[in-house]
Amino acid sequence: MPDIAPRRWLYLFLVLASTVAAVTQMAGVFQVDGFTLRETVILALFAVLFAWITSSFWLAVFGAYARFAKINLLPLKPPGEPSAARTAILMPVYNEDVARVFSGVRAVWESVGADFDFYILSDSTNPANWVAEELEWQRLRSDMASSSEAVGQETSGQDAHIYYRHRARNTGRKAGNIQDFCENWGQLYDYMVILDADSLMTGKTLTQLVGLMDANPRTALIQAPAQLVGRSSLFARIQQFSSSVYGPIHTAGLAFLQGADGNYWGHNAIIRVHAFMQHCGLPRLPGRPPFGGEIMSHDFIEAAFLRRAGWDVWMAPDIGGSFEEPPPTLMDYLIRDRRWCQGNLQHLRIVFAQGLTLPSRLHLAMGIMSYAASPLWLLLLIVSAIDMMSFNGAPSVRYIGLHPSLPLLVSHAAELVVLVLATLVLLYGPKFLAVVALLESPEATRAHGGTGAVLQGALWESVFSTLMAPIVMLQHSWYVISILMGMATGWNPQTRTDRALPLGLVARKFAVHSLIGMAATVILWRWAHDSFNWFVPLLAGLWLAIPLVLISSSPLLGLVMRKDRLFLVPSESRGLKVLDRAHALAGNHEELSGETQQLVLEDGRVRDLHLALLAGAPAPSGDSTRLGVLRAQAARRETAGFSRDDWSLLLSDAEGLRAL
């Protein structure tokens, strides 16, 4: 195994050297007439933020080097004989689109065969989802049993072990869901693979991961980076393109530097169950949310705990066959970020925990910084704007005795231009390197639509991400401020389907961004006219916030661009068997009409199924008087006034349902 310490030292040196050079340049500009308080603040913020973008830049450079030099980024023993290990594939779901979940499970099962057991671990609180999941589970099992020969594998659908479990109380959210699996069935398995409701993995990749775990007993977790695929809105297709083109050098850089000190991204990873059970029980942090309570972003912490216990955590950037779907719109992307932001900021309480390895602390710190950077950028812009507005032209003439001391007007345009150019290189250099790395492979270039399509895609993606950046900056800044003020977020399911957002909704959500952009424009135009042009790229994103979100949410525009081969990715140009199969199954899916939970009362077979699945679940812990009333009303089929909680209570009551 290669010694990665020299790489890390070189990386640290380059980041520090670049930052020191830039800060020195900036300080040179400020020091001519002495530092003011504002300039000191600007310099401090600039140092932190420049170090942040420099670290991303050098990460990409290292990744590009690893790609060009064809370095083995997963120096583990290769898989040996066919594995005898037991592996469970877990799909935790929470009020998700039922058709999507079960289509995904079936597509993965058809790809991998009967060597793996599947667990659909439901935390759904919506009673309609709960019952629909049960019915879908039964349908999936019967479909697979009856169409075993259609699969085209040696194994038949009758061999399928696809299990379903619903938790009435979703303690610990997703981490608690996984923990519940481990505590009840973990001992049956050597490994578990965690999938998300919108993620897919191919059988080849899953088998390879199991082989790697078998051959490397010190390894507790291997993360297979997921490529974004499968959506058709313009926004999602741009994300897919950037993931496909820029992702490889980013993950290569990470793998090159982190070695066995890898991280866990919550899904599309294989985990050694007994290591996880022994070391990854998550504590409840003292205090109230957002900083106390349950740990929201559990994945980083679990990886840190495994490293603390001496286990290896790897990332396999070249393994392929690992996919997930991006959020369909910028609005959905930002809604997801609210939860992630709270989870990452909560890590402020863990980053200094005793016993963690330094790389684990860096993973946590970088996660925090990915959100904390936004308010820092905003602050830098505000202080810089104030500084520009308060510039009074040439300093007044002073006298030494009777002789005037003439001010020395020195132009700093050259230094500032160098700094701006350096910043642009740091921001866009990684994209350039990624495009060069992609174009080096003729096959990959063809899969992305050819050289012209790649260059055009990268250009338009850069324009879009530049316009999107100030919107995201404002939104993240608000998230950080609201979290620091103690406002916690709930646990809402993600919207995962393509849809064109209505104008009214977008206008309501993004009017604030546009108004802030307009106000900033007026202020800067009036009081910092000479410096106004510096702010135009930032202001443009805010002016265009509403049309940008609206237009980019369009699936139609996404399809038009796809026909023009713009933002084309391999899963679109060549097809992707597991994804196409999941989409075909979801497309042919027969929707259950009406309120599905009613079927438990009206259809004896549905009730029997529900009762069978309730076996072993704890009795409902709600109000017994209320339960008695609900039972009586259900017996008379007077359920029109039932709330979601009423239904959940009733559906958890095996005794009452049996009496019906």
Added chain:
Amino acid sequence: MSLASELHRTIHYFAALSRLITNVGRATIRVYQMDSQSRAFEVPFVSSLDAGTPLRCPRPMAAQPIVAWTPVRILGALFAALVLTPVQLAPAVITRRRA
């Protein structure tokens, strides 16, 4: 002299062999500690078509400690490193009586 003490002495006359045995032993123990439990998990697998899951095989997961470094704890650790560790490393005092 018993056979056991004879054997012990013989092995330690060959320092390289002794180191080899020690290292192999440590490596074996490490591998055993890292991977043995997964084998112990191979319990009979019972599933019922009527239920959604196999029979439960409960084993709780203990919550892991998260103790943050605070200035007081850092000072305490520093004290431990500066004072207690050298004390532990100091050669043991061997009294004549014991010798």
